[in-house]
Amino acid sequence: MTALLTVHDASFAYDGKIAVEGLDFALAAGDYLCVIGENGSGKSTLVGGILGLKQPLCGSIVYEESLKQSQIGYLPQQHFAHGGFPASVLEVVLSGRLGHKGAVPFYTKQDRKLAREALELVGAGALERHWFGGLSGGQRQRVLLARALSTAPDGLRLLILDEPMNGLDPHARADLYARIQRLNSEEHLTVIMVTHDVNTAVHFANRILLLDACQLFYGTPDAFKESESGLDLMRDACGGHCAICGFSHFEEGHRHG
Amino acid sequence: MPEAILDIFSYDFLARGLLVGLMVSVCAALLGVTLVLKRFAMIGDGLGHVGFGTLAVATAFGWTPLAVSLPVTILAAFFLLRLSEGGRIKGDAAIALVSASSLAIGIFVVSATTGMNTEVDSYLFGSILTLTREDVVLSVCLCVVVLVLFVVFYNRIFAMTFDESFARASGVPTGLYNSVLAALVAVTIVIGMRMMGALLISSLIIFPALATMQLGRRYLTVTIWSAVLAVFSFLLGYALALAFGTPTGASVVIINLAVFLILYLVTRVLGRG
Numbered sequence: 312m313t314a315l316l317t318v319h320d321a322s323f324a325y326d327g328k329i330a331v332e333g334l335d336f337a338l339a340a341g342d343y344l345c346v347i348g349e350n351g352s353g354k355s356t357l358v359g360g361i362l363g364l365k366q367p368l369c370g371s372i373v374y375e376e377s378l379k380q381s382q383i384g385y386l387p388q389q390h391f392a393h394g395g396f397p398a399s400v401l402e403v404v405l406s407g408r409l410g411h412k413g414a415v416p417f418y419t420k421q422d423r424k425l426a427r428e429a430l431e432l433v434g435a436g437a438l439e440r441h442w443f444g445g446l447s448g449g450q451r452q453r454v455l456l457a458r459a460l461s462t463a464p465d466g467l468r469l470l471i472l473d474e475p476m477n478g479l480d481p482h483a484r485a486d487l488y489a490r491i492q493r494l495n496s497e498e499h500l501t502v503i504m505v506t507h508d509v510n511t512a513v514h515f516a517n518r519i520l521l522l523d524a525c526q527l528f529y530g531t532p533d534a535f536k537e538s539e540s541g542l543d544l545m546r547d548a549c550g551g552h553c554a555i556c557g558f559s560h561f562e563e564g565h566r567h568g
Numbered sequence: 569m570p571e572a573i574l575d576i577f578s579y580d581f582l583a584r585g586l587l588v589g590l591m592v593s594v595c596a597a598l599l600g601v602t603l604v605l606k607r608f609a610m611i612g613d614g615l616g617h618v619g620f621g622t623l624a625v626a627t628a629f630g631w632t633p634l635a636v637s638l639p640v641t642i643l644a645a646f647f648l649l650r651l652s653e654g655g656r657i658k659g660d661a662a663i664a665l666v667s668a669s670s671l672a673i674g675i676f677v678v679s680a681t682t683g684m685n686t687e688v689d690s691y692l693f694g695s696i697l698t699l700t701r702e703d704v705v706l707s708v709c710l711c712v713v714v715l716v717l718f719v720v721f722y723n724r725i726f727a728m729t730f731d732e733s734f735a736r737a738s739g740v741p742t743g744l745y746n747s748v749l750a751a752l753v754a755v756t757i758v759i760g761m762r763m764m765g766a767l768l769i770s771s772l773i774i775f776p777a778l779a780t781m782q783l784g785r786r787y788l789t790v791t792i793w794s795a796v797l798a799v800f801s802f803l804l805g806y807a808l809a810l811a812f813g814t815p816t817g818a819s820v821v822i823i824n825l826a827v828f829l830i831l832y833l834v835t836r837v838l839g840r841g
Contacts, residue, residue: 362737380739387733396605397781397790398730406727410738416720442785458734 313375315340315469315501316361321370323356329368330356331522336529338518340375340468343495343502345512347544348522354505355388357522358473361503381410382466384459386452388473388505398443400454404430407461429461430454433490449483452476456490470494472504484508488515509544584704585696585763585816589802591707592760593820595714596772597798599753601791602729604777607659611648611750612770614663614670615757618644620766621670621677623691628681634702637758644670645750694765694817707759714752718791721745726787764817772798775824782831801827 314337322332331353338344346354359365360372362385384407404426405418412418430436433453438446443454452475460467472491476484492515494500506512512519513532519541521528527540535541596612603609618641626636644666651662678688690698718725728735728742736742753773761769776798777790784790805820812819 364736385734385737387731387737395781396730397784397787398726399786402726402787403730406723406730406734407738409723409727409735409740412723416723418723444785462738 314338314373315342315375315378317371317373318357318361319371319373321360321367321372323353323360323365324368325353325356329524331524331526332368333525334370335526336518336520338501338503340501341495341499342518343492343516344504344518344520345516346503346505346520346522347507347509347512348527351524352522353524354522355473358471358503358505361471378468382463382468384462384467384470384500386455386459386470386472386475389452389455389477396444400430400435400438400441400443400446401426403443403454404458404461407458410462426457426461429457432460432494433457447483448479449486452479452483452487453490456487460494467498467500469501469503472502474505474507476506476508484511491515513541513545581697581699582810584699584701586806587704588699588707588759588763589696589806589816589820590799591711592756592763593772593776593798593802594795595707595711595752595756596760596769597776597794598714598718598791599749599756600773600777601780601787601794602725602749603753603773604781605729606732609774609777610660610663610770611645611753612757612773614648614667615641615645615754616761616766616769617667617674618670619758619761619769620691621672621674623762624674624678624688627687627691628677633762634706634758638755641758642751642754645754646747649746649750690765691762692766693815694761694763694768696763696816698762703759703762706755710752710755710759714756717748717752722788722791730787764820765815768817768821771821771824775821775828776801779824779828779831782828782835797827798824 317337318334321334323330323334330351334357346357348354356365360367362383363380401423405422407429408418408422408426411422427436427439430439433456435450435453435457438450438454443451446454456472456475459470459472470491475487475491479487488511491502491504495502502516504512504516513535516532519528519530519532519535520526521535521540521544528535528538530538536545600609600612603611619637622637622640623633625631626633648659648662648666651657651659651665657665678684682688687698724735724740724745727738728740728745732742756773757769760772764772776794779797780790780793784793801823802820805823806816808814808823809816809819
């Protein structure tokens with residue numbers, strides 16, 4: 312089976328220094344990859360590389376031939392809460408269509424239709440005319456997810472989420488995890504999610520990539536739970552309890568270890 | 569007061585002041601929405617000081633003020649942008665650095681040469697007497713460029729103001745847009761500061777945007793009303809200055825402040841704050 316995305320022995324720099332090196336993995340269509348690691352381990356740099364915003368110092372990133380840049384949806388890390396920003400929900404989601412506009416300066420009826428469909432897909436159709444700054448953290452992330460999906464709702468193939476759970480309460484997290492899971496299983500979207508939530512990552516993902524300025528681990532969640540680095544990480548993170556189901560991955564890992 | 573307003577059409581310098589003021593107010597308000605939301609509002613203040621420094625140097629050496637001030641202030645705008653993007657020096661610190669240095673150079677050169685005269689004083693506090701026909705032509709051209717930019721590239725400007733990372737990933741050349749915006753802000757500042765004063769010009773960028781953001785909940789609404797409010801405040805401030813013989817810059821800022829305070833209080837009363 313042809314890989315959707317192959318990263319071959321790639322290294323990336325940030326601010327003139329090597330941020331992450333020795334990246335070597337491949338993703339198949341339909342995979343759900345969670346990228347985990349400490350702050351500064353190179354997670355967001357890798358995302359920049361996959362999006363084509365950063366060129367690798369060495370090595371390569373190869374996409375499946377039929378995968379177009381416009382079929383990649385992106386939800387960036389939110390550095391500020393957008394509090395007070397004067398924008399309606401529809402204005403925000405429509406901005407996801409920009410990648411398709413080329414030299415055309417205005418949105419068409421079709422753009423608005425696709426934006427509304429993306430809002431419906433994340434269960435935020437009723438928020439269309441609301442003020443974005445007045446939404447809760449969970450609602451905002453759903454709207455930003457709709458913006459990522461609106462890039463090409465019919466043909467979106469890869470969804471990249473950079474720490475989408477930051478600042479969300481447990482209920483909003485569970486809701487967003489469930490929606491992303493559905494997009495992966497029902498819409499067959501390939502998902503790459505950067506997260507610090509290691510215990511929930513192993514619950515949902517079918518691939519784990521652990522970074523610490525280099526690739527420490529890449530494989531299935533089961534293999535990760537049995538690996539030394541996986542065991543250490545899950546033990547440190549809330550005793551290994553998954554935030555969604557409460558199941559202790561640590562005990563299972565310990566038994567296998 | 570009505571006689572004073574009619575005087576505008578009898579004296580060329582009053583008509584020039586009115587035209588330049590209107591054009592600069594519209595440009596500053598449109599650019600101001602983006603700058604305030606990107607938390608880069610004080611760039612106007614910093615560039616105003618750069619403008620003062622360059623005008624002071626040009627005056628001292630007998631050079632044409634605009635020929636020196638325009639390129640240097642545009643370069644300073646790019647420099648500020650690069651400094652803040654680099655991450656080592658944050659935007660506010662970079663502005664303070666450039667602002668204080670330019671002011672110091674200006675004061676130093678003025679003290680060592682001509683001394684504080686009315687021309688230098690008008691750069692600091694503004695005067696409509698210094699405006700020339702060249703300023704009118706330049707301000708009209710600037711206004712046309714800014715309006716066309718905002719109409720044609722409105723959606724891209726919104727996207728990069730709201731979320732620059734996403735806009736970049738969507739293929740918007742954010743570096744180019746930032747550079748164009750910085751250059752337009754610099755030109756607006758240089759043209760406007762001679763009327764408003766180096767110390768007050770930033771208010772044209774900040775006040776209309778802040779005032780409309782008290783009530784506006786859509787980017788388009790805020791952008792349009794910001795320009796409308798800027799024109800209204802300028803006309804009222806200009807009329808106030810003519811009627812009572814007060815400085816134009818200070819009068820316009822006071823009206824802008826009054827409008828901001830009224831809208832601020834209205835939002836609190838309506839419970840939308």
